[in-house]
Amino acid sequence: MPEVIFAGPAGRLEGRYQPSKKKGAPIAIVLHPHPQFGGTMxxxxxxxxxxxxxQRGFSVLRFNFRGVGRSQGAFDHGAGELSDAAAALDWAQSVNPDARSCWIAGVSFGAWIGMQLLMRRPEIEGFISIGAMANRYxxxxxxxxxxSGLFVHGSEDRVAPVKEVMAVIEKVKTQKGIQIEHAVIDGANHFFDGKIETLMEEVGLYLDRRVGPKTEEAANQPPPAVPSEEAEAAAAASALPAPAGEPEEGRGEG
Structure with missing residues (x-):
């Protein structure tokens, strides 16, 4: 899981990138939750x-938005983070010039940024939006x-209630040839505490239908644990107190 540093609009951006072994493999960009509330890659x-x-053969990049970890810059309330995401896609395409398509996946704040990027980049053919905060953004x-893509929410999400994102889906699912799907994970809060395995099963079923199953070898192997230094960084970030009046997105109760 090589560390990468690439140029962003506000300075360097820190990421982790795994290239596919297949020429012309699709690209996936994964966007993290709110930088001010413990969200990191x-x-x-x-x-x-x-x-x-x-595991599905994509070339995949996840990265820290500006001001997070070793990424330079400062939080910009979404506008700058959208530029960061565009720069990440540009970088991934520059090292994968033969890539035939792209997917975007985002969590909470990252889902909002990802959907904006989707509107600006016609090469993005699919999306996964987890805990989209339709009540806030x-x-x-x-x-x-x-x-076409998938929205996933927790039934007990009090940070971003299901009914709010359902209103969004009802408005946008009418485009001919576009299918917007929605899954609700029973008992899950905004952070999917204790429900991440169930969440990923739901996402996996959707990706099986859209892009095909994992290789047999990959399907029999669980994701490796986050490397210890990354786990420590994530724990340190999520332990920071949330600014007054804002929900904690990194960790905590939904």
Whole structure:
């Protein structure tokens, strides 16, 4: 899981990149939760999404938004983070010039950024949006949504209630030829505490239908544990107190 540093609009961005062994393999970019509330590229859901795409033969990049970890810059309330995501896709395409397509996956704040990137980049053919905060961020730009994809929420999500994202889905699923699917993980909160395995099973079933199953070897191997230094970094980030009046997105109760 090589560490990479690439140029972003506000300075260097830190990431982890796993190239595919197949020429012309698709690209996947995975975006983490809110930088101000403990979100990093080492978030457990981000890591599991990353590894799932790796097991399906994608060239996969996850990275820290500006101001997180070793990424330069400062939090920019979404505008700068969208530019970071665009730079990440540009970098991934530069090292994979033969890539035939791209997917975007995001968690919470990262889902909002990912869907905005989707609207700007026609080569993105699919998406996974986990815990999209439709009650907090404006998703009206998805009218209509240009690509098929999956929204996943927890039934007990109090940070971003299911009914809010359902309202978004009802508005954007009318585009001809585009299919927006929605899955609800019973008993899961915003952070999918104790439910990440169930979450990834749901995501896996969807990706099986869209891009094909994992290799037999990969299907029989669970994702490796987050390397110890990354786990420590994630724990340190998630232990930071949330600013007053804001939900904690990195870890904690939904």
């Amino acid at each position: 080492n978030n457990q859901i981000v890591y599991n999404l990353y590894y799932d795409f790796v 404006d998703f009206s730009f998805l009218a209509p949504c240009p690509s």
